[in-house]
Amino acid sequence: MSSTTTEKRIVVLGAGYAGLSAAKGAGKHHPVTLVAPEERLLHRIRQHEAAAGHGRDWPALSQLARGRRIEHRRARAVELDLAGHKVLLDDGTALGYDTLVYALGSRTAWHDVPGAAEHAYPVERAAELHRRLRDADRPGTIAVVGGGATGIELATELAEAHPRWRVRIVAAGQVGGWFSVKGRTHVRRALDRLGVTVHENAAVTEVTPAGLRTAAGPIEADVTVWAASMEPHPLAAEAGLTVDARGRAVVDGHLRSVSHPDVHVIGDAAAVTVPGTGALRMGCATALPMGQYLGKLLAGRTDEPFAFKYLAQCLSLGRRDGMLQLVRGDDSMRPTVLTGTAGRLAKAAIVAGVYSALK
Template structure:
């Protein structure tokens, strides 16, 4: 790997991390903690905003609940990593540069690509213009403002996946005077075991959520959604949670991507087409024995940690180790006082065991709590340690040097 000579004569290896989501923050804090004693390594984290977004809690923001304000510069404090705020507009893999919207150009020796994903509103006509999303805190606040102005009416949640379920339950509990309709091709909790799926459906029924399975939205109108069978469902607000898409920057940079535009990686999470680029989180197509990982915080943070360890090993003249990951659980909130947790096999298929009710609420709040304490522990760890997920929580483990 190449390096540069600083004004003071110190050889510095420049690592630029794009995206400060769960994966990007994990990579930045972990790598900075491991290399802060070495002046030859410079870690830069780039993000469009200086506030960390708890995406797992955006359904709460969408109903007007206030979450902790987490400052990215404060979270990086003491690590030695620097923060650059700005939208990334281009990556030049040949020149090894990143261009920011203000015209700033960052040079890198190693790039960590973690720009994540957003709701796939372009997939259906009208969704981009008329539907709300939970792609960012700002998007969630816009939905909260709309709901605040509604005294009655119908809210359509398009997409019966777990994000849609959590959002529908949260809105129905917070605003019982509104009619909440959950539309989707599949039954809510389709991948769960029968007990967990039945519990989820009963909770949605209790909250008054109207669930319609086998419904495919083909167009979003200003005041309705149109289904594939020609029916229109009136809506005073539409929340789009059906599918995600990633940034086109990886394709434009000439990196090898899969059919969804995610960077295809080798077993160490490096781009298969450029060894100077690593990919993490939703932006990466990471293949395991059971198939390609799907984008969740549960898998995103470990990819960030692993990339930090891999870069550190390479800088020390060692080979990076293969990334191995198995799923453990699927926690789903059903309003503030109810939840279901489906425990899974490593390939994400459901086990027979699940938690429901208050026990599930306590469990979910523990594993999806603010990441601040985890990042704080990362900053203080010894150089030979790393935080790795065990049983849904991060535990310090030691790595052979």
């Protein structure tokens, strides 16, 4: 383990789970400038609750950064001058750095589907979606596009919160298809219990004001919610960092860019491969540990490479149901699944643990 004697100017881009935890760790020993336009924490793993009207205002970033040498700049990074060690912000200013932490995460991917960006609500607009459903003159049909965790959580939460609306979930493949047999069975039972119509093997080819056109035929919808997948922010590739085929910055064992070692990349923006575990997927489960590790590394509290193994995957299935799927260290499925109240409480404990770690 190394010690740190010389202060560094550290700039952290992004205040999600990865960026905020890295800033807090590094801010114990170095001055850190945290660049993020948000005033408050965006608790992304609870966006499905916000869409259903169950969200609340999360703490201000200044409150979460209390006790650390962190300055929060409410701005967006628009350009990286990697040669000059500068970040250009949308307010016209530039920040110099000795070490840059790139943690801009990911955003909804539209996959060039015609009409998707114009007519569908992404998870980033959860509060707006809630107002649309709340203020509707009459109930109609909601189509949630995406059979992954985000889509499942949105479909079940919306169906429970708005029982007069008809809810559909539309997937290119199988809904929850990566889970174990017990896990998939429980997800399907939860959807059936809440009256959610399932459309599988129905890749969406167009979104219109009246609904969806899919490979399996048209699907009517008054409101479309898009949860198909996420993609990394393009700034890393635009700046010249080495990226993989998905646009994620390729990093070494200490989460440093392989092309620019004075830049650390963490969270959904990073293409990370851990020996014995494999290539890490996007999500809070990987972003928070990366941020915590990097905070320790920058503070001189470790010089070991990043290590990580998976333990479980979890889902909210409305307010009264949930699922915890145990996995092996490489994220492959184990047969053991906790469901119902036990699954809900396990999910709630994990979410509470994430929030506690950020506090």
